[in-house]
Amino acid sequence: MLACVACVLIPTLSHAQALDEATDLKVVFSAALEGQWQPIAEALENGFDINVTDEANRTAIMYAAYNGHSEVMAKLIEAGADINKKDQIGSTALMFASSGPFVEAVSLLLDKGAKIDEIDDNEHFTALMWAAAEGQAEVVKLLLERNANTSLKDIDGDTAESFAAKANHSEVVKLLQAAKAPESEPVEKELKEKPQGLD
Template identity: 30%
Template sequence: MLTSLTANAEGGVLENQLREAAERGNATQVKNLLDQGVNIEARDKQGRTPLLLATHGNQIEAAKVLIEAGADVNAKDTIEDSPYLYAGARGLKQILQLTLSHGADLKSTNRYGGTALIPAAERGHVETVRTLIEAGVDVNHINRLHWTALMEAIVLGDGGARHVEIVELLVKAGADVNIADKDGVTPLAHARQRGYTAMEKILLAAGARA
């Protein structure tokens, strides 16, 4: 019994060391701990895996070691973030590419019911939006607010060049320009209300209605 308790305590210490090494980006220590058989999915009290912690800090090399060792890129924490979803939302291009090439679930959603594409569009991460579109994420997915990626790029964007380019990318990828919000307000109406003339032109050319 004592031996079992001691082993469990030692295991807990090593798991904590793995999470800390991942968070700090110490790829060498991460590899050493994994070689010792430490649980690659060992979670903290917030349900965060070593990979998610590495992703939070954009620790690319540590994330690479973990992913190539088999870490689950779709493992969600208590607030429904996963390494894939977080990398997409934050525009962490290199980690995102790693998750996409290692089994990212393109249909997985965050706590708002949105795919990785929706917050990427909202935050103006042009290359991330392009990458997710090319990967095959549904451009017309509707989250719990009844907003698509297109709607969020308009309503929550700043109307600048990045968000205009994102609107263009989404439209070219087949985004439905007439999916309205829960109040029946269309993307075109939202663009006009905000004076986003460049977005308005793109939407009109794609058959948008007010």
């Protein structure tokens, strides 16, 4: 079963790469988490590496994505943020954004080339599974519109639909069931030849 997203994203900054005090890693990541661009902009001016990681291998854009700060995310991407980078368990910015009601943030990441069906290295969760488990119907709709794979399974054999069902997210279950249902095709009746002798 998916762990609490907030528990997964607890910042671990104590042993991060040593940086100049003016571009302190914790300051930048806290700003990203809170949606504040100015501290990040100042750090970039002082040579901050936008893809530097903390000890959990998380980057600034992952922290911004967790709270759906799409404006900050857009600027981070503009500055060269790697949107498909994985943290120490293989989670991506798209997965973090998909766990909340952040349609705009998810759309931004997809528009910029985020891998929609990427799986994490630990449990084989996908962004769709995160959204389904958290009951984020609008995000699920968007991911389905972008052709997210509904049949992928985690290491326990669970799909996005089964995660939604276990959490009693009925609307999400219906969306996923509708997405995997084959489209009905019109049935054309074959024209039978008229038997000879009846002309």
